[in-house]
Amino acid sequence: MSTTEATRAAAGTGKPQDAAAPKITYGRNGVPITPGGVKGHGFRTYEIHQRERLGQSTAKIKPAQLISPDFIRDPYPFLEILRENYPSYRDWLENSYWITRYDDVTSIFTDDANFETRPRRWFYNIADYGRDLRQELPVLFAQAKAIDGNAQAVAEEIVSDIRAKGGANLGIDFAARFALELLVRQLDLPTEDAPKFCERYWRMTHGFNVDPVAEQDGLAAIRELTEYFRPLLASRRANPGDDLISAVAGLDLDGGPATAEDLVVTLLEGDHETLHGGLANTLFLLLTNAGEFQKVKDERRMAKFAFLEALRHSAPVLSARRFARHEVERFGKLIPEGGLMICSAGAANRDPRQYKDPEKFIVGRKDLCQREPRGQYRADGLPAGIAFGFGKPSRHPAIPEDRPRSMYAITRDTATTALNVLLDSFPDLHLKPGAKPELRSLKLWDTHTCWDLPVEF
Amino acid sequence: MDSVTSFLSTIVENADKPNEGNAPSSATHAPRAQSVSAHDFPLMPVGEAYDMGHAPDGTPLIDPRIFNSAEFYRNPYPYYKIMRDHYPVFFDKLHNCYYVTRYDDITTCYFDDEGFNTIPKGSSSGVLGNTQLELSGVEHRRRRNLYGQHLVGKSLDNRMHAIESIAEEMIADWDNLDESVVQDRNGVRSVAIGKAFANEFPIRVVCDVLGFPKESRKNFFYWYNSMMSGLGGSETHHQGLEARQDLEDYVGTLVEERRAHPTYLYDAAGNPIGKDIISKLCETQIDGDYLSTEEITSNIALVVGGGGETTRGAILNMWYLLLQHPQQLEAVLEDPEAMWDVAFHETLRHSTPIGGQPRHNSFDIELHGVKIPAGSLVNMVDFSANHDDRIFNDPEAFNIFRPDLYSGKLLRSGFRKEGKCSHMAFGVGPHLCPGAWISHQEAVIGSKILQRHLKNPRLNVDKMPKDFDGSLMPIGLISAKEVWIDYDLE
Numbered sequence: 001m002s003t004t005e006a007t008r009a010a011a012g013t014g015k016p017q018d019a020a021a022p023k024i025t026y027g028r029n030g031v032p033i034t035p036g037g038v039k040g041h042g043f044r045t046y047e048i049h050q051r052e053r054l055g056q057s058t059a060k061i062k063p064a065q066l067i068s069p070d071f072i073r074d075p076y077p078f079l080e081i082l083r084e085n086y087p088s089y090r091d092w093l094e095n096s097y098w099i100t101r102y103d104d105v106t107s108i109f110t111d112d113a114n115f116e117t118r119p120r121r122w123f124y125n126i127a128d129y130g131r132d133l134r135q136e137l138p139v140l141f142a143q144a145k146a147i148d149g150n151a152q153a154v155a156e157e158i159v160s161d162i163r164a165k166g167g168a169n170l171g172i173d174f175a176a177r178f179a180l181e182l183l184v185r186q187l188d189l190p191t192e193d194a195p196k197f198c199e200r201y202w203r204m205t206h207g208f209n210v211d212p213v214a215e216q217d218g219l220a221a222i223r224e225l226t227e228y229f230r231p232l233l234a235s236r237r238a239n240p241g242d243d244l245i246s247a248v249a250g251l252d253l254d255g256g257p258a259t260a261e262d263l264v265v266t267l268l269e270g271d272h273e274t275l276h277g278g279l280a281n282t283l284f285l286l287l288t289n290a291g292e293f294q295k296v297k298d299e300r301r302m303a304k305f306a307f308l309e310a311l312r313h314s315a316p317v318l319s320a321r322r323f324a325r326h327e328v329e330r331f332g333k334l335i336p337e338g339g340l341m342i343c344s345a346g347a348a349n350r351d352p353r354q355y356k357d358p359e360k361f362i363v364g365r366k367d368l369c370q371r372e373p374r375g376q377y378r379a380d381g382l383p384a385g386i387a388f389g390f391g392k393p394s395r396h397p398a399i400p401e402d403r404p405r406s407m408y409a410i411t412r413d414t415a416t417t418a419l420n421v422l423l424d425s426f427p428d429l430h431l432k433p434g435a436k437p438e439l440r441s442l443k444l445w446d447t448h449t450c451w452d453l454p455v456e457f
Numbered sequence: 458m459d460s461v462t463s464f465l466s467t468i469v470e471n472a473d474k475p476n477e478g479n480a481p482s483s484a485t486h487a488p489r490a491q492s493v494s495a496h497d498f499p500l501m502p503v504g505e506a507y508d509m510g511h512a513p514d515g516t517p518l519i520d521p522r523i524f525n526s527a528e529f530y531r532n533p534y535p536y537y538k539i540m541r542d543h544y545p546v547f548f549d550k551l552h553n554c555y556y557v558t559r560y561d562d563i564t565t566c567y568f569d570d571e572g573f574n575t576i577p578k579g580s581s582s583g584v585l586g587n588t589q590l591e592l593s594g595v596e597h598r599r600r601r602n603l604y605g606q607h608l609v610g611k612s613l614d615n616r617m618h619a620i621e622s623i624a625e626e627m628i629a630d631w632d633n634l635d636e637s638v639v640q641d642r643n644g645v646r647s648v649a650i651g652k653a654f655a656n657e658f659p660i661r662v663v664c665d666v667l668g669f670p671k672e673s674r675k676n677f678f679y680w681y682n683s684m685m686s687g688l689g690g691s692e693t694h695h696q697g698l699e700a701r702q703d704l705e706d707y708v709g710t711l712v713e714e715r716r717a718h719p720t721y722l723y724d725a726a727g728n729p730i731g732k733d734i735i736s737k738l739c740e741t742q743i744d745g746d747y748l749s750t751e752e753i754t755s756n757i758a759l760v761v762g763g764g765g766e767t768t769r770g771a772i773l774n775m776w777y778l779l780l781q782h783p784q785q786l787e788a789v790l791e792d793p794e795a796m797w798d799v800a801f802h803e804t805l806r807h808s809t810p811i812g813g814q815p816r817h818n819s820f821d822i823e824l825h826g827v828k829i830p831a832g833s834l835v836n837m838v839d840f841s842a843n844h845d846d847r848i849f850n851d852p853e854a855f856n857i858f859r860p861d862l863y864s865g866k867l868l869r870s871g872f873r874k875e876g877k878c879s880h881m882a883f884g885v886g887p888h889l890c891p892g893a894w895i896s897h898q899e900a901v902i903g904s905k906i907l908q909r910h911l912k913n914p915r916l917n918v919d920k921m922p923k924d925f926d927g928s929l930m931p932i933g934l935i936s937a938k939e940v941w942i943d944y945d946l947e
Binding site for chain 1: 460461462463464465466468469472509510512513518519520521522525548550551552553554695817827828830831832833834
């Protein structure tokens, strides 16, 4: 009796299936159907056909784990499971696809024809609130100029405050403060307004997540900031300076002159998270890796490489979202129109297909592009860490020279400046005894960075 | 300017604290801690919603993490009420989907075959195959009629006697069931009508109507359970696929036989009344070609899937609700011919076994001020439509006498008749459940026969499942888990 006949005979007897017992049955063409992988010849969706062809199941991880407190604290073990087992994991709970390998993630970032970015305004359901002016040349110039002109001074001011206090939590007192104060300088706000502005700015940029109370706070902050900027924008329009608000005030676009709403949206869509988080993570990694720290102390030009390697090893923005513009076949799956792709920088940056010993923090590693921390950029034929999660790449590339440098380059140089100022001032910078710093997100989808980094000098 | 970061210390400090829930926006506007866990939401009294915070204008907020919680599965209606009243289109960022919750909106969307054409690809097709759940327009209509016609009208009337004899057969078998299902004490019998009757009865009926041999019944139950629990990306997806393959192998054999030797269904007198569904599908042609075995299997899989859980839930929910409302039970028992139909419809309105249907929108739309980009997952919540107080007066009350519920034959082309509205448990529009009428007949005929056997029925509260917090598990998202009934043997 052939296996096919045996199957038919078995099916015909109508024996109840015992789910607990190991069951070996045979498909119509004699192909065994085993619990380890269904090898049938019947109907399969394309997705299931591919998954079975590759011998995949999804048994090693559950979607609920990807929003669990453990994931929020340390996502890397989960991301490794995804990357090594399910490179395009269909997450039915959160209705998304997780893309976790380096080449896959960058292939989405560079594929503007098939995948789109949705602005933060859309997540707030205020898509019509204002225009995003980040790509306007006067805005870019003003931004670049303010950052370049103030980075050194801001860093020195912070360092002198730290010296006066005799110690600091570098995560907040240095990294976060540096990023926020640079923003204040870009806008050239009155000193007394700075604390209030920073608090509102933070609420606005951290409100578009799943917490509805935070979202309400964020919406309130957007309205408050708009009212705050309205008179400021008018006065700068009358008496322009060389700051960002003046640059916005001077814009007269197709849709009419720029408004306070436009300015707020421009601030909302940009972010300072990579500068803040990247600086904090660099300091964390240096202070907890004595050998690498020594490299930087010995040879100061390594500071830049330390920052780039930190963005690779511990990206502060863990993932970026892209939506399929139309039905598209990718990664062995048929992605439906509107499909949400979670492009995981955290997973891609530790892809062993790209980096040797990806879990190790190695300043000046030979297999990392030592220029810009931008995933889609493979200068020198080497992969760069993926760190700038949100938003489209700039319309304006870094060259030719009469255009502003890209924000990636600006951020890199600014962070390097800040690191150098800090290290120059405190040659014996070290962790406070007993401190156990760690990287973590405060909330789901929030910056993964070091919030508590107490140091002495 | 040291103070630009002073607010941050508070945020970092608060991050580890448990969710404070009803804390409104504080003066400092410090965002609350955010840890995602089902246990973050305490179980509320049935009918009350957990306070998830308020907008400045007092609008209650919905925290999408509630959808993962045990509380929501036990007690979904108050949350849907908040959504109906304040967020008729709710965008759930966590699950990347939208909820449409008002009766009128849902009916509009269900009838809009073009704008909201299909259920999301892959959610059911992995296991069930290419079914008409994923089709629309003409393609949907002609495939649906392939087997839909056998589940209604004369072909169903002719099968009533088979439904009755299956029910009688199952009840007669109670004497042989073990203590975990049937217990006799002092002339009183306690029976778990889920395990002893409702779980399997609809499956047997479907098996019969399809024309499966009797001996395949046990397999059928396995196929049904595995395929249903293996839909979409569920954790038992793999088992579902195995069952699907198994069913396909079996059907393949059957189809080859039936193509050569069709089998017939018989009326009460034993005269053939027509071919069974499988035999008919075997000789059906579309575009001049016969259906493939895969297509036939997919059609069968859909009937198998659609015919089980829903009807089971309807029978259990109906008995559970009636036993809790003795006056209504009495009215039903006094006039079974008229009142079981009415009770069936009110049950489906009050405690719908299936929560709703997902759809993908074909193009960008704006509904109630919310912009929904093309291809979004839009959940039509039938649950919520059935409790919409814009349509049904006092919707939370179970009342078989309610004047605003249409309880005649099911409406496919509309949802309002004689000034009343139909419930949404079977959907409306082109995708109206084709098994609605057979499901209705199963539940009503089954219950009438149960009524004949159950003398003085009452709920055995001690034996009822107690899953949540020591209180009775009410009729939740799917249906009552089990209903224990005591009745007098003499």
